[in-house]
Amino acid sequence: MPDRERIMKSIEVKNLVKTYGAAETAVHALKGVDLDVFEGELQLLVGASGSGKTTLVSIMGGILSATSGSCRIRGAETIGLGQKQLQKIRLDNIGFIFQGFNLFPALTARENVEVALDLKGFRGAEMRRRAGALLERVGLGAKLDAYPADLSGGQKQRVAIARALAGEPRIILADEPTAALDSFSGKLIMDLLQELAREKNRAVVVVTHDNRIFDYADRIVRIDDGRISERIMPEKGMAHHHGMMHTTFEPAAAV
Amino acid sequence: MASLALKNLFHDKIRLTVTLVGIVFSVVLSSIQLGLFVGFQRATSDILYFSNADLWIASKNVTHAEDGVPFSERKLYQALASPRVERIEKQIFQFTTWKKPDGADTGVLLVGFDLAGGMGAPWNITEGRIEDLNQPDAVMIEELYKDKLGVSRIGETVEIRGHRAKVVGFTRGIRSFTTSPPVFTSFKNAQNFFGLREDQTLFLVVKAKPGVDPESLKSELQSLMTDVDVYTRAEWTSKQRNYWMFGTGAGITVLIAAFLGLLVGVVVVAQTIYSATVDHIREYGTLKAMGASNFYLYRVIVTQAFLSGLIGYAVGMSVALLVSRISLEGTTAIILPKELVVGLFFLTILMCVGASVVSINKVTRIDPAMVFKG
Known part of the structure; x- marks a missing residue:
């Protein structure tokens, strides 16, 4: 994959170690992980519960500190930085999508997106225009004034994606984005994330247990017991790869 | 940010009602107790104060x-x-x-x-x-x-x-x-x-x-x-007030009741604002993960507390002023001078914002990684 070296690495992780606790009670969540995430790539992090995927994505997102090693976000080292510096890196570079959506129930779809835009420094009419445009982009132009309680799971996740896209971050980190969704909604969400990677040149990392979405991946990384145990490229025929049985939804871009 | 605070506050009507009832109760109780204190204090010395004398001469x-x-x-x-x-x-x-x-x-x-x-x-x-x-x-x-x-x-x-x-x-x-x-x-x-x-x-x-x-x-x-003592009007009325308010313990009782009213208010407001914060902790965690500073979150919480205090004060003081007006027809006057009304406003706001400090402490300790826990 020589072309990959010319593509900018959005995230570069080297020998990352994370240990919770100390001495006899220490839990070694990550035991020397090396990982690159490139622009324009949709990468899946898979593994059993407790394998270290969430710890890894939390460190890559600049919201958890590592015990040792290196984690560069678009070239900038994040290990050892203070909370304020990490906060700025998150604000400037990363959009988050969560399994539980984490939308403000008191705010409409538009207002939920506006909160993220407000954090990025947008105000007034410009903020409203951008929020509307982002929701249009995820197919919710008709639901601008709907509250989360009035939206389906898939629609809520699309609002969360629109919110994650506020300020056009170069990296999207998604934690189990389809876990709480039916097949149809899950497909819509993965289509959107794939489009972000391929057409908008974003680096998209998806933590998942959902084998229905494996066909969307440009790369699948399996983590077992705090170590990367397997790296699979789709052209290697991952659909039939051992231990990674996939079932449904075909990616739109692959059709 | 202000919109988020406002919407959060008004979204859960039951919680808002509980918060406001707590604040209104506190404002009414404190106002009436302090109004009774002022009324009592004036009653002890009004006859002396309005006598138009400059000095009093009394036995030793x-x-x-x-x-x-x-x-x-x-x-x-x-x-x-x-x-x-x-x-x-x-x-x-x-x-x-x-x-x-x-x-x-x-x-x-x-x-x-x-x-x-x-x-x-x-x-x-x-x-x-x-x-x-x-x-x-x-x-x-x-x-x-x-x-x-x-x-x-x-x-x-x-x-x-x-x-x-x-x-x-x-x-x-x-x-x-x-x-x-x-x-x-x-x-x-x-x-x-x-x-x-x-x-x-x-x-x-x-x-x-x-x-x-x-x-x-x-x-x-x-x-x-x-062989006599001479007092100015200020000294004489003050002596009279101090004796009846503090020498007999009557004023202390009223002041303690007013303090308890404020304390109840602080506890109720702190509890409800804290509970509302805990309910929204995942959203606050999300904001923090997205890059919101602690200061941004503080402003949301303090704005909510301020708005609660403002509304609670307006309702509570209206009730207290009505009770005060009715009391003037009876033998026990509840007097709410302008200074007390203004002072209680600031005290109420301080109480509400102070109560939100407990919630701020909670938000400060949010681990943004919690948002990844399904």
């Missing part, structure tokens, strides 16, 4: 105005030796017994004043004339206490310390701070009721000549008379 070491001990009126002439004194009048101010027409006894505060000079005279006379007190045994009472004193109209007769007394007029709004209503009469009549000798008085009240500093006149008179 009295603790309060009702504690007067008779002394010779020769002091009056000694005081008159000062060219800076405009006039001096004798006064009696003492608790005594009142026998109602039906024969039942009750206590009253008898105020005997010099009719010619008028220092210590009643104000707000609604029936009768001040000159009517020149009649032997004539008294004037406060109409709020008609029932208590068993009197319904002018001309009725009662007994004071076994002496016949006739009601010749009524005042309006001169309240008692004890169970003994004020009864006004001439100094001469009061002397007779108490059986004092012709040359005895309980107090002398002094009016200084225009431009004379009461403090310096006090010093001068005090140097002229060694």
Whole structure:
């Protein structure tokens, strides 16, 4: 994959170690992980519960500190930085999508997106225009004034994606984005994330247990017991790869 | 940010109602207790304050105005030796017994004043004339206490310390701070009721000549008379208030009740704001993960607390002012001066914002990684 070296690495992780606790009670969540995430790539992090995927994505997102090693976000080292510096890196570079959506129930779809835009420094009419445009982009132009309680799971996740896209971050980190969704909604969400990677040149990392979405991946990384145990490229025929049985939804871009 | 705070606040109507009920309860309770304190404080000294005297001369070491001990009126002439004194009048101010027409006894505060000079005279006379007190045994009472004193109209007769007394007029709004209503009469009549000798008085009240500093006149008179104490108006009313408010413990009780009202408010508001924060902790965590600073989150929480305080205060103070207005028709006045109303506003806001500190502490400790935990 020589072309990959010319593509900018959005995230570069080297020998990352994370240990919770100390001495006899220490839990070694990550035991020397090396990982690159490139622009324009949709990468899946898979593994059993407790394998270290969430710890890894939390460190890559600049919201958890590592015990040792290196984690560069678009070239900038994040290990050892203070909370304020990490906060700025998150604000400037990363959009988050969560399994539980984490939308403000008191705010409409538009207002939920506006909160993220407000954090990025947008105000007034410009903020409203951008929020509307982002929701249009995820197919919710008709639901601008709907509250989360009035939206389906898939629609809520699309609002969360629109919110994650506020300020056009170069990296999207998604934690189990389809876990709480039916097949149809899950497909819509993965289509959107794939489009972000391929057409908008974003680096998209998806933590998942959902084998229905494996066909969307440009790369699948399996983590077992705090170590990367397997790296699979789709052209290697991952659909039939051992231990990674996939079932449904075909990616739109692959059709 | 303000929109987020506002929407969060109004989204859960039940929680908002609980919060507001807590604040309103606290504001009403504190206002009324403090209003009672002010009303009580004024009632203890209004008669002294409105007497228009600059100085009081009392026997040595009295603790309060009702504690007067008779002394010779020769002091009056000694005081008159000062060219800076405009006039001096004798006064009696003492608790005594009142026998109602039906024969039942009750206590009253008898105020005997010099009719010619008028220092210590009643104000707000609604029936009768001040000159009517020149009649032997004539008294004037406060109409709020008609029932208590068993009197319904002018001309009725009662007994004071076994002496016949006739009601010749009524005042309006001169309240008692004890169970003994004020009864006004001439100094001469009061002397007779108490059986004092012709040359005895309980107090002398002094009016200084225009431009004379009461403090310096006090010093001068005090140097002229060694066996009495001389007080300025401020000292005398303060002595009276301090005795009844703090010496007897009555004021402390009211203050403690007001403090408890505020404490209840702080606890209720802190609890509800904290509970609301915990309910939204995942969203706050999400904001933090997205890059929101702690300061941003503080502003959301403090704005919510401020708005709660504003609404709670407006409703609570409206209720308190209504209760205060109604109380002025009765014998126990709840007085809410402008300073108290404004002070309570700031106290309420401080209470609400202070209560939100507990929530701020919670938000500060949010681990943004929590948002990844499904």
